[in-house]
Amino acid sequence: xxxxxxxxxxxxxxxxxxxxxxxxxxxxxxxxxxxxxxxxxxxxxxxxxxxxxxxxxxxxxxxxxxxxxxxxxxxxxxxxxxxxxxxxxxxxxxxxxxxxxxxxxxxxxxxxxxxxxxxxxxxxxxxxxxxxxxxxxxxxxxxxxxxxxxxxxxxxxxxxxxxxxxxxxxxxxxxxxxxxxxxxxxxxxxxxxxxxxxxxxxxxxxxxxxxxxxxxxxxxxxxxxxxxxxxxxxxxxxxxxxxxxxxxxxxxxxxxxxxxxxxxxxxxxxxxxxxxxxxxxxx
Numbered sequence: 001x002x003x004x005x006x007x008x009x010x011x012x013x014x015x016x017x018x019x020x021x022x023x024x025x026x027x028x029x030x031x032x033x034x035x036x037x038x039x040x041x042x043x044x045x046x047x048x049x050x051x052x053x054x055x056x057x058x059x060x061x062x063x064x065x066x067x068x069x070x071x072x073x074x075x076x077x078x079x080x081x082x083x084x085x086x087x088x089x090x091x092x093x094x095x096x097x098x099x100x101x102x103x104x105x106x107x108x109x110x111x112x113x114x115x116x117x118x119x120x121x122x123x124x125x126x127x128x129x130x131x132x133x134x135x136x137x138x139x140x141x142x143x144x145x146x147x148x149x150x151x152x153x154x155x156x157x158x159x160x161x162x163x164x165x166x167x168x169x170x171x172x173x174x175x176x177x178x179x180x181x182x183x184x185x186x187x188x189x190x191x192x193x194x195x196x197x198x199x200x201x202x203x204x205x206x207x208x209x210x211x212x213x214x215x216x217x218x219x220x221x222x223x224x225x226x227x228x229x230x231x232x233x234x235x236x237x238x239x240x241x242x243x244x245x246x247x248x249x250x251x252x253x254x255x256x257x258x259x260x261x262x263x264x265x266x267x268x269x270x271x272x273x274x275x276x277x278x279x280x281x282x283x
Contacts, residue, residue, distance in 0.1 A: 004034040011043065012057050016064035021048045055108040063106070077105045081114060088164055089128025096123040112166060119165035127160045135160045138173050145181040146198035146222040146231070185231055187241040198222070198231070205230045205249060212253045214262045226256050 008014070008031035018025050023046050030039035043049050052060075063070040078101050100121055104114045118124065127135070135156055142148045162168040181198060182189035191201045199206075209226060210217035220227060229252050233244040244252070259265050 004032040004036075007031055007034075007036055008039070011040075012061050013043070014061065014065060017061060020060065020064070021046075024048060053108050056106070059106055059108065074102060074105050077101065081111075084111065085115075085118075087129045088131045090118065090124060090131070090164065091126040091128065092118065092121075092124050096121065116165050119161045124161065124164075127164065131160050131164050134163055134170055138170070138177070141174060141197075142177045144197040144199040145177050145192065146202075147177060147180045147184055149221075149223055150180065150184065151177075185241075187231070187233070187243050201243075202231055204246065205244075208246075208249050209253055212250065212262070212264055213256075213258055214264060226253060 008028055011031075013024055013028055013031060015028070018028060024043075027039055027043045027046065030036075030042060048057075059070065059073075062073070078098065081101055081104075082097075097118075100117055100123075101114065104117055109117060126132075138159065139148065139151075139156060142151055159168065159173055163170070163173075178192045182192050185192075185198060188196075188198055188201045192198075205227060206217050206220050209215060209220050209224075209230075213226075222228070222231060230244060230249060233242060233248070233252075234240060235242040253259060254265075
């Protein structure tokens with residue numbers, strides 16, 4: 001016949017466990033007195049039994065009764081976590097990482113829960129690897145949709161954390177960017193829905209500016225005053241946002257004072273001034 005303490009041990013209750021969970025002292029005393037039925041009835045009512053998973057119970061008992069085995073298990077868990085997280089390029093100091101992982105192991109967190117604990121710790125200083133690559137790609141995506149300057153670093157830092165914790169996907173953020181772009185440039189909203197960036201839809205605007213103003217097209221952003229006029233053009237009749245006809249595009253560009261100082265403008269003026277002479281047959 002098993003003794004009372006042996007019966008208690010079969011249910012994971014030991015004297016060492018009583019230090020961490022004082023509410024079990026009465027339960028343990030009943031087991032020692034070999035009042036098994038009463039001990040079990042009391043055990044099932046404890047918060048330890050009702051709120052602690054079997055994994056946590058097992059690990060807690062191992063920590064108290066087999067400390068070296070527990071330490072080895074934590075070390076293996078930590079190595080596995082580092083290997084899994086290395087591709088994300090998470091940047092966090094070693095002491096903080098170890099503390100969070102130790103707590104995660106003892107409380108039985110799965111990989112996703114561990115990632116969430118890291119993301120919400122406030123201790124992540126940045127990301128490299130896949131997360132950095134995805135965030136950089138999304139920043140480029142936002143720029144091609146004309147809203148890169150509307151999204152600050154705080155936004156991207158949060159999105160990096162969200163990508164890491166799995167609360168959003170790459171595609172979710174792309175959709176956010178498209179919605180923002182549609183509100184900023186309503187005349188191009190239909191194209192955004194079809195996956196057409198502002199760069200592609202407004203390529204004629206940038207090229208017209210580059211040609212007429214003799215500028216490098218790559219130097220022309222959507223915050224350029226002339227470009228702002230072009231992409232925010234309104235139909236003079238309906239007063240609603242619209243895509244400007246090409247002749248209007250040229251008019252808007254040439255109305256800017258900078259055009260007057262280009263070789264293009266001088267050639268145009270020369271051609272206009274020489275036309276009467278040609279018409280009169282003088283040249």
